[in-house]
Structures are given as C-alpha cells and as structure tokens.
Amino acid sequence: MKKRLAILAMAFALGTFSFSAFAEEVGTTDAAATENTTTEESTTSTDSADHETTGKEEESATHVHTWNDGEVVKEPTCTATGVMRYTCQDDPTHIHEEIIPAAGHTWSSDVDGVNWGRVTVEPTCTTPGQAEDYCVICGEINTDIQPRIIQPVAHDFSVKTIIEEANCAHKGSYKMVCSVCGTPETEINKDGKEVEKIYTIDIIPNYHDTHKTWDAWITEKAPTCKDTGLRYRHCPICGAKQVEDIPVLKPKYEVISSRLVDCYTQEVVSRCSLCEGKVHDDKKETFDVVAHVFKLEEDYLDDNASKNPTCEEDGKKVYKCVFYGENEKHESDKEATKTIVVPALGHDWTDWVERHAVGEEGNEYGYWLRTCKRCGKSQELISKEDPNKKEEEAPKEEKNGFYKDEDEKIRLYKDDQVRTDMTDVVSYNDGLFFITEGVLDTDANGLNLYGGTWYFLAGGQVQSQFNGFAEYDNNWFMIKNGMLDENANGLYEYNGGTFLFAAGKLRTDVSGLWQNSDGKWYYLANGQVQTQHTGVVQYDGAFFYVRNGELATDYNGTVDYDGKTFKVVAGQLY
Numbered sequence: 001m002k003k004r005l006a007i008l009a010m011a012f013a014l015g016t017f018s019f020s021a022f023a024e025e026v027g028t029t030d031a032a033a034t035e036n037t038t039t040e041e042s043t044t045s046t047d048s049a050d051h052e053t054t055g056k057e058e059e060s061a062t063h064v065h066t067w068n069d070g071e072v073v074k075e076p077t078c079t080a081t082g083v084m085r086y087t088c089q090d091d092p093t094h095i096h097e098e099i100i101p102a103a104g105h106t107w108s109s110d111v112d113g114v115n116w117g118r119v120t121v122e123p124t125c126t127t128p129g130q131a132e133d134y135c136v137i138c139g140e141i142n143t144d145i146q147p148r149i150i151q152p153v154a155h156d157f158s159v160k161t162i163i164e165e166a167n168c169a170h171k172g173s174y175k176m177v178c179s180v181c182g183t184p185e186t187e188i189n190k191d192g193k194e195v196e197k198i199y200t201i202d203i204i205p206n207y208h209d210t211h212k213t214w215d216a217w218i219t220e221k222a223p224t225c226k227d228t229g230l231r232y233r234h235c236p237i238c239g240a241k242q243v244e245d246i247p248v249l250k251p252k253y254e255v256i257s258s259r260l261v262d263c264y265t266q267e268v269v270s271r272c273s274l275c276e277g278k279v280h281d282d283k284k285e286t287f288d289v290v291a292h293v294f295k296l297e298e299d300y301l302d303d304n305a306s307k308n309p310t311c312e313e314d315g316k317k318v319y320k321c322v323f324y325g326e327n328e329k330h331e332s333d334k335e336a337t338k339t340i341v342v343p344a345l346g347h348d349w350t351d352w353v354e355r356h357a358v359g360e361e362g363n364e365y366g367y368w369l370r371t372c373k374r375c376g377k378s379q380e381l382i383s384k385e386d387p388n389k390k391e392e393e394a395p396k397e398e399k400n401g402f403y404k405d406e407d408e409k410i411r412l413y414k415d416d417q418v419r420t421d422m423t424d425v426v427s428y429n430d431g432l433f434f435i436t437e438g439v440l441d442t443d444a445n446g447l448n449l450y451g452g453t454w455y456f457l458a459g460g461q462v463q464s465q466f467n468g469f470a471e472y473d474n475n476w477f478m479i480k481n482g483m484l485d486e487n488a489n490g491l492y493e494y495n496g497g498t499f500l501f502a503a504g505k506l507r508t509d510v511s512g513l514w515q516n517s518d519g520k521w522y523y524l525a526n527g528q529v530q531t532q533h534t535g536v537v538q539y540d541g542a543f544f545y546v547r548n549g550e551l552a553t554d555y556n557g558t559v560d561y562d563g564k565t566f567k568v569v570a571g572q573l574y
Contacts, residue, residue: 066090076100078138105135107142116148123150125181157185163198168208169238172201208235214242222541225249225272226279251280254510257489257517258503262323263292263336274540276515292321294338294453295481296432296464300324302337311375312415315342317427338451341426344414346400347372349379352387402428402440410440410460425450425462432462432482447472447484454484469494469506476506490517491529498522498529498549513539513551521551521571536561536573543573 067086076082082100109116117131129150133142157176161184166172175196176185187197208214214233223229229246253270261267266289272280294300302318309315317340321330330336352368359365368381381387399413412419412426412435419438426435434441434450434457441460447470448457455462456470456479464482471477478488478501486504493499500507500514507527515521522529523537523546531549536559538544545552545559545568552571559568566573 063091063094065094067096070098072100073097074100076102078103078105078135078140103137105140105142106137107133107145108136109133109142109145109148111136119150120147121150123152125153125155125178125183128152153180155183155185156180162201164201166201166204166207167211167237168204168206168213168235168240171203174199174201208237208240213237219246221246223247223249224279224540225251225274249274251275253283255502256282259487259489260289260293260323261286262326263321263333264288264290264327264329271515276513276521276540290333290335292336292338292452293323293487294319294483295322296338296340296483297481305337305339309342309344311345311347311372311377314344316340317342335452338453340432341422341424343401343412343419343422343426343428345374346398346413346415347377348374352381354386358382402433410442412438412440425455432464434460434462446470447477447479456482456484469499475508478504478506491522498531500524500527500529513537513544513546521553523549523551536566545571545573 065088068089070084070086072082073085074081074083079102081102084098084100086096086098088094107116108118117133119129119131121129123129129152130147131150132147133145134140135142155178157178159177159179161175161177163173163175164170175198177183178185185197186194189195204210213235215236217231217233219229219231221230223246225248228248230243231246232241232243234241251272252274254273255268256271257269259267266287268285268287270283270285271277296317296319300319300322302320305316305318307315319338319340321336321338324330324336349370349372352370354366354368356367357364358367365382365384366386368383368387369378370381371378399416401413402410403413404410412422412428419435422435422438424435426433432455434444434448434455444457444460446457447454449455454477456466457463462482463479466482467480469476470479476499478485478492480488484504488501488504490501491498492501500510510527511525512523513521514524521544523533524530529549530546533549534547535545536543537546543561543566545555547555552568555568555571557568558565559573560566561573568574
C-alpha cells in the first residue's frame with residue numbers, strides 16, 4: 001500500500017498522473033467512479049502545474065488547469081465509496097474525479113458504552129428486556145456482538161386496593177399493588193415468610209355525615225307556633241344518636257270570617273290554624289273595597305227613584321244597598337243602587353164604540369172610538385163595518401209581556417213588538433228574569449254574575465224563593481233569596497247537616513278540629529261537621545274525645561283507644 005502511495009505521489013510530481021492508469025495499476029477503481037471518468041483519449045488530465053496531455057490533446061500546447069472547489073456527485077456510505085468531481089474553471093470540458101472513501105459503521109456500542117443498542121424487548125417488573133447493537137448512521141444490525149441484556153424494572157406499588165372499607169365503627173384495610181403487573185407489595189413477617197403487606201385505615205368519626213348513613217329523622221316532639229320541637233336519628237353502623245331542635249313554626253293564618261262593615265270596608269278575621277287562636281290572637285284586618293249588598297225586597301226600594309211602568313213606557317224598581325246612608329259616599333255612588341227594569345204593560349183597550357156617521361148620504365162611514373182601560377188613551381177608526389165583529393180571519397191578539405213563539409223561544413213583547421232593545425234583569429209578574437235582546441235566556445242556570453250580583457237561576461229566572469247551597473266551579477256557595485250571601489260566615493245547618501262557611505263559600509279545605517266563633521270545637525271533614533262521629537281524633541300532636549262531631553269538653557273519665565285505656569280530662573286524652 002505504501003508503495004502505491006509513493007507511486008501516486010511521484011506521478012503528481014511529474015505531472016503524468018492518469019486516473020485510468022492508476023486504477024489499472026492498483027485494480028481498485030470504483031465502478032461508479034470509472035463510469036463517471038472521461039474515457040476519451042484526449043481528456044485524461046491531472047491537476048499538476050506541469051500537466052501534459054496525452055492522446056489527441058498531446059499535440060496541443062501545454063495547459064495548466066484551474067480547478068474549482070469540486071462537488072460531491074456521489075455521497076459515500078458506511079460501506080460504499082463516494083465521488084468528488086472537479087471542473088476546470090478555464091475550460092469546463094476538463095474534469096477530474098476523486099474517490100471519497102467509505103465512512104465505515106458507527107456502532108451504538110461505540111457511542112454509549114453502557115446503554116447502547118435499540119430496545120427490541122421491553123423489560124417488565126418480572127422479565128428482562130434486550131437491545132441489539134446497530135449503526136447509528138445506517139441502522140444496520142451489528143451481528144458481531146450479542147444483544148445487550150436490560151435488567152427488569154422495579155415494581156411500581158402505586159395502586160391502592162381496598163380490602164375492607166373503614167367506617168364510624170370499624171377500621172379498614174388496603175394493600176398496594178404494582179401499577180404495571182398487578183403484583184401486590186410484600187413484606188417479611190415475624191416468621192420470616194414473605195406475605196402481602198397490609199395497611200390499616202383508621203376509623204372515620206364523621207363517616208355517617210360524609211356517607212349519609214343516618215336513619216330517617218324521628219320527631220319526638222312536634223313544633224308549634226309557640227314552642228320548638230325535637231327530633232333525633234341514629235347511625236345504624238355505630239349507634240350514634242343525633243338530636244336537634246325543630247324551629248318554632250310561623251303562625252299560619254286562615255280566613256275564618258269575612259263581612260262587609262259597609263259598602264266600602266270589608267272586615268276579614270283570620271286565625272292561626274296551628275294553635276287555633278290559643279297562642280296567637282285572631283287577626284282582624286279591614287280592606288277598602290267597593291262591594292254593595294242588595295236585597296231585592298220592598299224594604300230596600302227607593303220609592304223616589306222607582307217608577308211604575310205605563311202602557312207605553314218601561315218602569316223600574318230601584319233598590320238601595322242594604323248599607324245605604326251609612327257612608328257619605330253613597331249619595332254620589334251610582335253603584336249604590338240597583339235598577340231592575342219593569343217592562344211596559346201595553347194598552348188594555350175597550351171595545352170599539354160608534355160615535356156618529358160621517359160622509360155623504362148613501363156613502364156613510366161609522367166613526368168608531370176605543371179607550372185604554374189603564375191610561376185612558378183613545379184610538380179612532382173610520383169604518384163601514386163594525387170592527388168588533390169577527391171576520392173570516394180572527395184578529396190577532398196584541399202581545400204585551402212574555403210569549404212563547406213557534407220556535408219555542410220566550411220573548412218579551414210591547415204592543416206586539418219584540419223588545420230587542422232589552423238586555424237586562426227585568427221584573428215581570430213578581431219575578432226576575434234574564435233577558436238578552438228581548439229573549440229570555442232559558443239556558444241560564446245555577447249561579448250567574450250580572451251587574452255585580454250573583455244570581456241563582458233556573459231557566460233564566462231568578463229563584464227568589466230558594467235558600468240553600470249551590471255549586472259553582474267545583475265549589476259550594478250559600479244562596480239566600482236567589483242571590484249569593486257573601487256575609488255567610490261560620491256554621492250553618494242545611495238539609496240535616498252542619499257546614500262551615502266563610503264569605504258565602506263552603507270551607508271544603510278545613511278538616512279536623514275547628515273552633516267556631518262561639519268558642520266550641522267541632523270535628524270537620526271537608527267543611528262539614530261529622531255529627532255521626534263519636535270517638536278519638538288527633539289534633540296538633542294530641543288526642544281528643546269527640547262526641548257527635550263536637551269536642552266533649554264536659555267529659556272526664558276514661559276511653560279505650562288503639563288497645564289501650566286513656567284518661568280523659570275535659571275531652572283531652574292523657
């Protein structure tokens with residue numbers, strides 16, 4: 001090799017170096033390099049200053065090349081040579097190439113002598129892994145060296161596994177297991193054996209709070225609107241008992257009566273339903289209202305404003321509010337009176353009477369006259385015939401008042417004309433009727449509101465003779481003389497029963513013991529006194545003895561209830 005290098009150096013010195021000759025001599029020219037070298041006889045060249053051409057170029061004058069920095073036309077690899085090509089800057093047709101030696105492998109074991117190689121088998125907690133040596137440049141496996149053994153990794157005991165939960169009565173336990181392979185952590189016990197390592201969880205004092213294990217609350221003493229109550233609960237695990245007060249209840253006021261002091265003032269009395277007035281006094285409130293009360297009775301007629309009907313004009317009955325005169329506002333309040341229309345009566349004529357003849361002799365006419373029996377109005381007629389005589393078609397009766405027509409509807413007439421101008425409550429033959437454009441509203445039944453007053457109707461007629469209960473919108477109301485009695489408050493007897501009313505409405509919302517304004521206590525169900533009931537009832541956390549629906553405050557003795565015998569004092573069980 002040294003001999004070849006010496007020859008190469010001499011050739012450069014003499015200016016007679018030829019790549020092809022050198023390659024032929026040493027026999028190691030790379031195939032790719034030989035392919036890229038100019039093969040023409042006249043282009044073989046060297047980079048010597050005393051360069052002499054051969055072949056065809058030998059005949060030309062000597063040329064000194066100025067070579068550029070060269071370019072790599074073939075990169076060398078770990079196992080293959082590369083090629084560097086130079087070009088003459090004066091004559092680009094002249095080039096020469098040099099071989100770039102192969103780089104050789106760079107093994108990972110040479111780079112890192114400890115953790116070398118590419119991992120092919122990952123190590124686990126229980127098995128080793130391995131890594132193979134490779135060239136960090138080209139990746140070729142180094143088969144001349146055995147794979148490196150990677151020691152198993154340590155267990156990662158980071159997963160907590162509960163064996164037994166702790167609570168407010170018992171300790172718990174847990175163990176730690178490897179997050180990779182699931183192997184439990186172990187320790188050496190006092191006998192020298194390897195066993196699972198068990199950790200202890202302390203008792204959790206507030207476990208029943210955080211885990212809500214308490215039983216349901218049990219009320220030991222119910223609260224009232226005066227005193228606090230008391231309740232307790234147990235933890236079924238540790239037996240702990242929790243006791244707490246139940247706050248005093250706010251008074252719960254319910255209306256027990258409502259009445260109109262006058263047309264402009266309503267008085268409402270409310271009572272606490274929790275203590276029934278024992279602790280908290282009844283609350284009396286007044287409100288400004290406009291609520292006139294009318295009774296369609298002769299005693300409340302305003303004679304000055306009322307007017308009897310005539311044959312041709314409607315009359316009216318003007319009723320004053322039952323409180324009229326008790327407040328100065330009445331005089332200027334048009335709503336303080338209620339007007340009921342009395343339809344005109346129509347004329348009640350006498351027979352026609354002939355007074356004298358009129359006209360020329362031989363063509364005379366009779367002059368006839370009739371008079372209304374009520375108003376005295378006269379009506380004249382000139383006729384040859386007696387108008388009182390019946391003709392082939394009987395004369396039609398003149399209609400005044402209510403008449404049922406062929407369509408079965410009842411209409412109000414005046415002098416044979418329907419009163420289409422009439423939509424009102426009208427008085428006729430001592431009755432009150434609902435009229436709409438002259439037609440009796442026969443579909444009006446039950447409670448109906450008109451002109452601020454609730455009337456109880458049947459077939460459009462106010463049932464003035466009716467006194468009792470009427471249902472409306474799933475509620476029951478007190479009716480007096482065919483109208484809603486909004487002043488009905490307290491207990492009322494009806495049809496063999498006793499019922500509780502407030503402002504004319506049945507108190508179906510009241511059940512249990514209830515104290516009336518007379519101070520007596522009654523046992524109610526949906527607003528009705530349970531007169532058929534005799535026995536023990538519960539109220540406000542206590543028990544009472546009821547006789548025929550009324551609290552037996554006069555009874556002192558004993559009573560059997562729920563399999564036990566109780567002492568009774570003034571109607572209350574002890």
